Amino acid sequence: xxxxxxxxxxxxxxxxxxxxxxxxxxxxxxxxxxxxxxxxxxxxxxxxxxxxxxxxxxxxxxxxxxxxxxxxxxxxxxxxxxxxxxxxxxxxxxxxxxxxxxxxxxxxxxxxxxxxxxxxxxxxxxxxxxxxxxxxxxxxxxxxxxxxxxxxxxxxxxxxxxxxxxxxxxxxxxxxxxxxxxxxxxxxxxxxxxxxxxxxxxxxxxxxxxxxxxxxxxxxx
Amino acid sequence: xxxxxxxxxxxxxxxxxxxxxxxxxxxxxxxxxxxxxxxxxxxxxxxxxxxxxxxxxxxxxxxxxxxxxxxxxxxxxxx
Numbered sequence: 001x002x003x004x005x006x007x008x009x010x011x012x013x014x015x016x017x018x019x020x021x022x023x024x025x026x027x028x029x030x031x032x033x034x035x036x037x038x039x040x041x042x043x044x045x046x047x048x049x050x051x052x053x054x055x056x057x058x059x060x061x062x063x064x065x066x067x068x069x070x071x072x073x074x075x076x077x078x079x080x081x082x083x084x085x086x087x088x089x090x091x092x093x094x095x096x097x098x099x100x101x102x103x104x105x106x107x108x109x110x111x112x113x114x115x116x117x118x119x120x121x122x123x124x125x126x127x128x129x130x131x132x133x134x135x136x137x138x139x140x141x142x143x144x145x146x147x148x149x150x151x152x153x154x155x156x157x158x159x160x161x162x163x164x165x166x167x168x169x170x171x172x173x174x175x176x177x178x179x180x181x182x183x184x185x186x187x188x189x190x191x192x193x194x195x196x197x198x199x200x201x202x203x204x205x206x207x208x209x210x211x212x213x214x215x216x217x218x219x220x221x
Numbered sequence: 222x223x224x225x226x227x228x229x230x231x232x233x234x235x236x237x238x239x240x241x242x243x244x245x246x247x248x249x250x251x252x253x254x255x256x257x258x259x260x261x262x263x264x265x266x267x268x269x270x271x272x273x274x275x276x277x278x279x280x281x282x283x284x285x286x287x288x289x290x291x292x293x294x295x296x297x298x299x300x
Contacts, residue, residue, distance in 0.1 A: 057253050061263070071270040075270060075273065083280060083284045084280035085284050092283075168252060171256075172252065175255065175259045179231055179259060180228050182263060185270075195279075196279050197279055197280050198275050199276065
């Protein structure tokens with residue numbers, strides 16, 4: 001199975017979530033192959049795989065987000081006294097420092113990180129053993145399963161564990177807010193580029209899509 | 222633009238999730254791809270910020286150009 005490739009074998013089995021089981025029964029017989037899903041219903045597979053997949057993605061986002069905050073703060077340290085005209089409604093309004101802008105963009109990212117961390121805490125809870133929402137007759141040790149799968153806790157209610165999906169929505173809303181906050185900074189820098197307040201070392205880093213072709217980018221010097 | 226496009230894409234993904242929030246078994250891959258797009262966009266933006274060239278002299282000059290102009294306007298506007 002490993003030599004052929006897990007995904008290919010499962011796809012070829014044509015039994016959806018239970019393709020692995022069907023394959024093993026075919027190769028090893030009912031007595032051995034039939035036990036692979038013991039205490040692991042399709043409901044378990046769905047909810048556990050969603051939580052494992054999502055927690056990894058959340059960690060990736062948090063790592064990238066920290067790098068962005070670090071980049072803002074390092075740049076801010078160098079521009080504590082770099083004065084510039086500030087803008088409101090695309091017009092010069094008052095006078096400020098570039099560091100003040102950068103810190104203003106950093107603080108929402110701190111709040112974003114807290115939101116992501118909260119989403120991670122509620123994602124990294126094991127639903128294994130919940131079955132299809134009524135648990136299992138088998139004497140499963142849900143705490144031990146959670147530990148082996150790297151979860152911090154166990155879902156307290158098996159029906160909630162099986163069918164609750166708010167953790168996905170929470171994570172999705174956290175990254176949506178995060179990107180809105182990042183877009184605030186990109187909009188402002190975008191305003192600074194044509195007025196030569198800033199420029200990029202890369203000719204293609206700051207670019208706009210061509211009006212006639214979405215794939216083509218026009219670099220702004 | 223990658224950042225703005227990703228923000229828009231996420232708003233769409235949120236709407237889709239809200240419409241059918243509990244049915245993720247068939248759409249989980251698409252949901253998780255939004256997180257990959259987010260990482261890509263933030264990494265790109267962090268790279269731009271890290272390599273940004275800040276033209277301090279132009280900023281200072283624009284501030285000097287703007288300062289007196291603001292003082293001139295203050296009288297008529299507040300007058």
